[in-house]
Amino acid sequence: GALFLWMENIIVAVTGFxxxxxxxxxxxxxxxxxxxxxxxxxxxxxxxHIARAVRSxxxxxxxxxxxxxxxxxxxxxxxxxxxxxLNMGLSVDAAMKALSRRVVIPxxxxxxxxxxxxxxxxxxxxxxxxxxxxxxxxxxxxYRQFRAATAGSRMSMxxxxxxxxxxxxxxMIFKPEFFQQFF
Numbered sequence: 001g002a003l004f005l006w007m008e009n010i011i012v013a014v015t016g017f018x019x020x021x022x023x024x025x026x027x028x029x030x031x032x033x034x035x036x037x038x039x040x041x042x043x044x045x046x047x048x049h050i051a052r053a054v055r056s057x058x059x060x061x062x063x064x065x066x067x068x069x070x071x072x073x074x075x076x077x078x079x080x081x082x083x084x085x086l087n088m089g090l091s092v093d094a095a096m097k098a099l100s101r102r103v104v105i106p107x108x109x110x111x112x113x114x115x116x117x118x119x120x121x122x123x124x125x126x127x128x129x130x131x132x133x134x135x136x137x138x139x140x141x142x143y144r145q146f147r148a149a150t151a152g153s154r155m156s157m158x159x160x161x162x163x164x165x166x167x168x169x170x171x172m173i174f175k176p177e178f179f180q181q182f183f
Contacts, residue, residue, distance in 0.1 A: 009172075009176060011172070012172050012173065012176070015169065015172060019165075019169065035074055036103075036104070036105050038074055038075075039074055039075050039078075039103055039105060039108075040105050040107055040136075040140060041140060042071065042072065042074075042075040043075065043105075043107050043108070043111070043136055044133040044134075044136045044137045044140070045071075046067050046071050046075055046079065047111060047129050047130075047132055047133040047136070048129070048130065048133050049063075049066070049067050049070070049071070050063045050064065050067055050129055051125070051126040051127075051129035051130050051133070052126075053066050053067070054125050054126050054129070055126040060092055060115070060125070061083075061086045061087075061092065064079055064082055064083050064086060064092075064095075065083040065086070065087075067079045068080035068081075068082065068083040069083075075103075078099060078102060078103050079099075081099075081102070082095050082096070082098070082099045085098060092115055092119060093115065093116045093119055096111070096112035096115045096116065097112055097116070099112060100112035107136045107139065110132060110135075110136070111132065114128055114129065114132055
């Protein structure tokens with residue numbers, strides 16, 4: 001709207017509108033990715049905490065409640081919600097499936113599947129959780145190595161992708177007569 005008032009050109013205003021909406025969506029996507037990355041990095045410690053609590057004699061419900069109370073944000077909030085669902089009478093399987101739907105990272109689906117399989121088949125839950133924690137740590141380590149190895153290529157792609165629209169927008173704003181002749 002400000003570009004339309006300043007330039008009195010509908011094409012510039014529409015382009016500005018789409019860039020503005022794209023910026024809002026981009027900021028939202030970055031915030032979501034940052035939150036998911038924080039959860040992914042907190043998850044191995046949380047799983048170890050649950051394993052230690054179960055090994056010490058607590059039930060799974062008590063361990064999830066303990067993790068919800070002691071874990072940092074943002075994963076602590078999700079486990080507190082899960083503990084609240086368990087206190088309301090929801091089964092561990094249903095509560096963990098709901099948790100994996102709220103926290104959309106593959107590692108959380110692995111944790112939920114671990115609890116579901118353990119409830120149905122039995123087994124040593126603490127050792128299974130410790131192995132899962134190690135697998136998640138290995139996945140995080142591999143992901144970091146992959147990001148470091150491809151950083152230069154990703155930066156080149158961003159520069160190439162942003163240059164043309166930025167030049168076009170600059171020409172639209174500062175040299176509108178050239179841009180109209182271009183079309």
